[in-house]
Amino acid sequence: MSNTLRLYLACIRNTLDAALCLQNFPCQEVERHNKPEVELKTSPELLLNPILICRNEAEKCLIETSINSLRISLKVKQADELENILTKKFLRFLSMRAEAFQVLRRKPVQGYDISFLITNYHCEEMQKHKLIDFIVQFMEDIDKEISELKMSVNTRGRLVATEFLKQFV
């Protein structure tokens, strides 16, 4: 793992450690409703400043917090067209199964590849440091997965082409 990646993940981990201080807060506008304030952004007093952590121009992470919820949006590095397609498909596959992940958001925020939404209920059921470990581990694994997918696509393409062209030799 390169040094920049380690620093980037350490930075995100520290920021999440500080930002994950959520508590239950019923909706101020509508009775008996309880909504994640970071999504609605109706009351500015409930929102904190968003923090943007950039590793380079292609990779960044936006962390927005509010009193009862936190949203993390990631932009994954995509070096070429093939990686672009693979990332989009893979992350769409995960986002469609957001129910199983619980903390995943079904649609990524505009301008990013994938988003997580953590609410106070998640913090009550699950341990805070484990949630942070999950997010950081996810970021590490995403890069590995995309490179593996790319390698397997290239290998398969090469095999298929070799086999196909053998008949013309």
Add this chain to the structure above:
Amino acid sequence: MAGAEGFVEADNAEAIIIRIEHKSRKIESLLKQGKPIEALKTALEGAPPKTQDERCKSANWIVVHRALMAIKDVDFMFSSLDPEYYDILMKGLSTGDRPTCDQCLRIHEKLTEKAGLGCILRCLADTVNTV
């Protein structure tokens, strides 16, 4: 009333930008002399805390960034920097499109070790003094 305040703000913005330009010239000369830590202190000192203007903030940050890039020994820098500058530094590192190099990320990590999570929380929560 709002109009008058807007006018004062614009005036102030121009004055602040001129001040920042003066500061950047001073910092350039300090860097040439090989004193990056003094340069950083000068850059952080005049940081306009309550300005709303984006240009002032980015102009100021460019100056601070120059000084940061020149610093080789990060630990020594922290031992000689006053604690009141930690908050300003952290705010600059966190907001906006700014940490686009690993020197910045390294500084962020060391700063968190030194100043603790409270510093990060002040960046998140502080709406009065925004760098």
